[in-house]
Amino acid sequence: MQVVKYMFQPHGDDRGQLVALEEFKDIPFKIKRVYYMYDTVTDVRRGFHAHKALEQILICIHGSCKILLDNGHEKKVIPLEKPYEGLYVANNMWREMYDFSPDAVLLVLASELYDESDYIRNYDDFLAFVKASEEENK
């Protein structure tokens, strides 16, 4: 399973750091939505779903957290610890976010507007979706 992590360019000087992200340049899709989570609880996991179409980039802009990605065959845990690194999360990828540091802020850039019908929240449905997509692409 290939994990795609982007290292963004920080523009630093003696005033501090700045990271700028532009769609189709630093981010591989049109950014239709931005959301972020904060005041997360260290031992509480979030996520537990995949998406049918949504693509996202996850950036822990403050603090740290871990992301579990599962493509239906393999699982990987990716730590996010730097405000200049972004994890690409494709659509049909089960995700869980956990181990948030108390100061964590997880920013998400999304390719689509919020749409509950795009969520796959049942793990068996996710496996069936992966299998069907693989059959289609044969």
Ligand code: T46
């Ligand atoms: C994902 C991971 C990384 C909205 O009203 N609009 C939004 O754009 C989002 C993302 C959420 N919400 C509402 C829906 C729920 O009532 O906010 C509440 C919490 O959302 P959810 O339980 O889906 O949060 P997570 O952390 O489990 O998952 C979120 C995203 O929903 C999901 O797409 O990939 O972060």
